[in-house]
Amino acid sequence: VKERGKSGYRWYAENMDAQAVEHARMGAELQRALVRGELFPLYQPVVTLPDGDVHGVETLVRWRHPERGMISPAEFIPVAERNGMIVQIGAWVLRQACLQMVEWQRLYGTAAPMRVAVNVSARQLLEPSFAQTVADVLAETGLHPGDLLVEITETAVFDGGPALETVQALQALGVAIALDDFGTGHSSLGLLRTCPVDILKVDKLFVDGVAGTAEEAAIATSIAQIAQALRLGAVAEGVETPAQARRLYQLGYRLAQGFLFARPLPPEEVGVLLAARAAG
Ligand code: C2E
Ligand code: CA
Ligand code: CA
Ligand code: CA
Numbered sequence: 001v002k003e004r005g006k007s008g009y010r011w012y013a014e015n016m017d018a019q020a021v022e023h024a025r026m027g028a029e030l031q032r033a034l035v036r037g038e039l040f041p042l043y044q045p046v047v048t049l050p051d052g053d054v055h056g057v058e059t060l061v062r063w064r065h066p067e068r069g070m071i072s073p074a075e076f077i078p079v080a081e082r083n084g085m086i087v088q089i090g091a092w093v094l095r096q097a098c099l100q101m102v103e104w105q106r107l108y109g110t111a112a113p114m115r116v117a118v119n120v121s122a123r124q125l126l127e128p129s130f131a132q133t134v135a136d137v138l139a140e141t142g143l144h145p146g147d148l149l150v151e152i153t154e155t156a157v158f159d160g161g162p163a164l165e166t167v168q169a170l171q172a173l174g175v176a177i178a179l180d181d182f183g184t185g186h187s188s189l190g191l192l193r194t195c196p197v198d199i200l201k202v203d204k205l206f207v208d209g210v211a212g213t214a215e216e217a218a219i220a221t222s223i224a225q226i227a228q229a230l231r232l233g234a235v236a237e238g239v240e241t242p243a244q245a246r247r248l249y250q251l252g253y254r255l256a257q258g259f260l261f262a263r264p265l266p267p268e269e270v271g272v273l274l275a276a277r278a279a280g
Helices: 002-035 073-083 086-111 130-141 161-173 188-194 218-229 242-250 267-279
Strands: 039-048 054-065 069-071 115-119 148-153 176-182 199-202 233-236
Touching (some): 002 086, 039 086, 054 267, 086 115, 115 176, 148 161, 199 218
Parallel strands (some): 115 148, 176 199
């Protein structure tokens, strides 16, 4: 048993080394990725139920690595959070999203999305200058603050402190706030008392089973009731089937996002949807 434990530890340690080396390499490469234009944003439509009309878009960053191909944000965002690059990357994504939104408003007028959402990491909220960065980008691009939705996670703000102060400063600017992956943290309900929130984004975890039994739909059902009672918007994430969309609508959801409606798209493809909207 002792020996197995030992070799188990060595296996673990070697893999930790390999992973640490890989992360260090990726972190260094991320520094150049921004400069070399390897990062780019996609935009996933958020639609209204039951008609599936475009309501807003969420900005989701991608990395096209010259040798390794596409790298998922699930892989490189945590690395960027650890080495601090997320501050620069996040500011860049924010600026791209605001520029894009202003462009859509210029091209499509009232057929443009109502809002552009941007994901913001805890690390960014902890930067004392973050709210000022947002104010500067809005002023520079000319985007109306209410057209921007900042998506934060519960874990970023659950213990209050400077991150919560940043969120309050963002709300004072007129920016809308969404709690992302709602229900997956450990303080969801208590947080609604302290943190200014406009929208709950219901995690895919709770949407997956929503077309099933009452038990499987219980969490999504409860979140819809909480949102209604507190007069918050609710977006169901990761909707993949018509049965889920129907059930979500019955439960009171009026906003949804998922592959059923649209994948994250390059801006030109969102433009095609908006042109059709403007024409119809
Ligand atoms: P998230 O904010 O929860 O974004 C939703 C994720 O679910 C996206 O993955 C999206 O492509 C995916 N998704 C949407 N609809 C469906 C569906 O119907 N089925 C399935 N299976 N998946 C769906 P993505 O683009 O890979 O992003 C992963 C995570 O990376 C995001 O999760 C977010 O936490 C983070 N991320 C992405 N872009 C940024 C960014 O610019 N800044 C920060 N800080 N984080 C980002
Ligand atoms: Ca999000
Ligand atoms: Ca989410
Ligand atoms: Ca997520």
